[in-house]
Amino acid sequence: SQKIEQNSEALNIQEGKTATLTCNYTNYSPAYLQWYRQDPGRGPVFLLLIRENEKEKRKERLKVTFDTTLKQSLFHITASQPADSATYLCASAVSNSGYALNFGKGTSLLVTP
Amino acid sequence: KAGVTQTPRYLIKTRGQQVTLSCSPISGHRSVSWYQQTPGQGLQFLFEYFSETQRNKGNFPGRFSGRQFSNSRSEMNVSTLELGDSALYLCASSRGFVDQETQYFGPGTRLLVL
Numbered sequence: 159s160q161k162i163e164q165n166s167e168a169l170n171i172q173e174g175k176t177a178t179l180t181c182n183y184t185n186y187s188p189a190y191l192q193w194y195r196q197d198p199g200r201g202p203v204f205l206l207l208i209r210e211n212e213k214e215k216r217k218e219r220l221k222v223t224f225d226t227t228l229k230q231s232l233f234h235i236t237a238s239q240p241a242d243s244a245t246y247l248c249a250s251a252v253s254n255s256g257y258a259l260n261f262g263k264g265t266s267l268l269v270t271p
Numbered sequence: 272k273a274g275v276t277q278t279p280r281y282l283i284k285t286r287g288q289q290v291t292l293s294c295s296p297i298s299g300h301r302s303v304s305w306y307q308q309t310p311g312q313g314l315q316f317l318f319e320y321f322s323e324t325q326r327n328k329g330n331f332p333g334r335f336s337g338r339q340f341s342n343s344r345s346e347m348n349v350s351t352l353e354l355g356d357s358a359l360y361l362c363a364s365s366r367g368f369v370d371q372e373t374q375y376f377g378p379g380t381r382l383l384v385l
Contacts (some may be wrong), residue, residue: 258304
């Protein structure tokens with residue numbers, strides 16, 4: 159069955175550094191991957207979508223890559239700030255017909271001053 | 272434009288009861304998906320509706336059901352509640368077109384089963 163996995167361990171980094179989060183998928187080839195941010199007690203918020211034919215996508219301090227050979231996506235936050243502290247979720251489509259998503263379990267990021 | 276709204280926000284039920292949760296998508300969005308979030312399992316997909324038809328279904332027992340109305344509003348129902356059904360239930364909507372796959376999530380309904 160298709161699996162999407164994220165490093166479940168929390169990531170602690172110092173303010174100003176670059177945070178790098180990993181998402182791996184197995185047993186399928188997603189047409190795209192999406193990244194979301196979730197704060198405690200709130201619904202996830204969309205950040206970026208990258209398609210299988212795109213190597214890299216950027217939005218302000220965020221960058222995501224998609225390596226179909228390694229079956230991996232990396233999510234980077236440059237010049238991190240304490241306000242970036244949250245859980246980051248990677249997701250791919252449940253099926254080719256629809257927009258529902260399978261999510262990884264998320265990586266908790268803590269940025270300390 | 273108003274975001275996705277979910278009602279109620281909090282709910283306490285006892286084992287064996289049933290519950291109905293409601294979701295109003297963003298205006299113009301045709302796809303509505305439901306997810307269950309627990310600390311142990313993370314965010315798990317329940318089902319997706321598009322134009323009143325269930326298009327995808329996750330791996331949950333038949334006690335979990337849903338429907339979508341002609342105005343795209345959706346409800347999910349859980350019958351014969353179990354303690355393990357305690358979770359945050361999230362609804363998300365999307366426009367339902369290729370190249371517009373982004374999901375917009377509501378604030379969730381927190382269900383506690385005693």
